[in-house]
Amino acid sequence: MDLELRHLRIVRAVADAGSVSKAASLLGLAQPALTAQLKRIERVLGGTLFERDRHGARPTRLGELVLARARVLLPAAKELQEEAVRFAHASPSFRIGATNGPILGGLVDRLAAERQVSTYTSWSAHELTGMVELGRLDYVLTGACGDSGTPTGTLVWETISLDPVFCLVAEAHPVAREKEVELAGLAREQWAVTPGDGCFADCFAMACARAGFTPGTIYETDVSTCTHLAQVGRAVVLCQATHQAAQGLVMVPLAGAPLRWRQLLGRHPTTPDATWVVAQAKEAHKDVVRRSPVYQDWLVRNPGYGTAP
Structure with missing residues (x-):
């Protein structure tokens, strides 16, 4: 499995929500499904992204690295998409x-x-x-x-x-x-x-x-x-x-x-x-x-x- 933008959105959502259960609710997913997704992402990236306990989920050092890149890449991808739409729909008038x-x-x-x-x-x-x-x-x-x-x-x-x-x-x-x-x-x-x-x-x-x-x-x-x-x-x-x-x-x-x-x-x-x-x-x-x-x-x-x- 290759890393995709949707995977970075999941990492960002968990970090912003502070827990997998809250992130699942915000993303409209069942918690087991989000947990399984997160495990697959961690396998691709080669390590644990969050330390999880009864207080919630906190990024590991690897998680902080991925999260920092995600906060740069996701807005850039959104801006690229919006600019491409503007270009594709550019009017001759x-x-x-x-x-x-x-x-x-x-x-x-x-x-x-x-x-x-x-x-x-x-x-x-x-x-x-x-x-x-x-x-x-x-x-x-x-x-x-x-x-x-x-x-x-x-x-x-x-x-x-x-x-x-x-x-x-x-x-x-x-x-x-x-x-x-x-x-x-x-x-x-x-x-x-x-x-x-x-x-x-x-x-x-x-x-x-x-x-x-x-x-x-x-x-x-x-x-x-x-x-x-x-x-x-x-x-x-x-x-x-x-x-x-x-x-x-x-x-x-x-x-x-x-x-x-x-x-x-x-x-x-x-x-x-x-x-x-x-x-x-x-x-x-x-x-x-x-x-x-x-x-x-x-x-x-x-x-x-x-x-x-």
């Missing part, structure tokens, strides 16, 4: 997942000139990140507050841009003709924002606290409802500076950029074409900036923002 953002359309347009593109949208960056990790998507286009760290996990992340957060108000709103507005000047307003599972709500609350007030009602809803609430004067909408204002709305910068937003593109480390796709995402962002006179004017006065180098 670009599969892009995205949260609500302004550059997805431009990125799809650029990528579709070279290859078929499919998209999947969600309010949850965590969901999209998990889909990339499982090989169901190639890229995730999402964002994070400007002061937050890079998302954790196995993905490789590229910063596409650093943008300020502006506000959308109705054309008849008192601040609509202002070059920019202090956040404190909007203290009596109600607010609307699109949902997400990041830290933006907490960052907004802290920015308001620094400005000396607690925000009133915050409507967390879809883009069309946010737009309607702003148009009828029911709320001020927080938006990325790259947002294209709908009819009847005006985008006004917040003085001092108290809120910032980073556009991020995440991918699995084995995903091909990454450099080219990142470059296309940055060009898509530049295109959106060029279509926004308000943001272009703000960038002249506030260097250090915009498309990442």
Whole structure:
């Protein structure tokens, strides 16, 4: 009998459980069957792997050697299997997942000139990140507050841009003709924002606290409802500076950029074409900036923002 990965899993299970009976229960085997398996493994390896008594099972010196190798080999084999599955199921198209953002359309347009593109949208960056990790998507286009760290996990992340957060108000709103507005000047307003599972709500609350007030009602809803609430004067909408204002709305910068937003593109480390796709995402962002006179004017006065180098 040759040593197999399943044998190493048995050795690891016994060591982790601390007894053969507990390991058998965890593995869904009868204890006599697991005991017989363990004896066969010990014959292959040439010695006893565990000292067993009424207190349980403890690795011998040989058992410790085998266990140390098993703890390296088993994760490596699992990683190889997952990577092979990703390779075998690699799609000839670009599969892009995205949260609500302004550059997805431009990125799809650029990528579709070279290859078929499919998209999947969600309010949850965590969901999209998990889909990339499982090989169901190639890229995730999402964002994070400007002061937050890079998302954790196995993905490789590229910063596409650093943008300020502006506000959308109705054309008849008192601040609509202002070059920019202090956040404190909007203290009596109600607010609307699109949902997400990041830290933006907490960052907004802290920015308001620094400005000396607690925000009133915050409507967390879809883009069309946010737009309607702003148009009828029911709320001020927080938006990325790259947002294209709908009819009847005006985008006004917040003085001092108290809120910032980073556009991020995440991918699995084995995903091909990454450099080219990142470059296309940055060009898509530049295109959106060029279509926004308000943001272009703000960038002249506030260097250090915009498309990442």
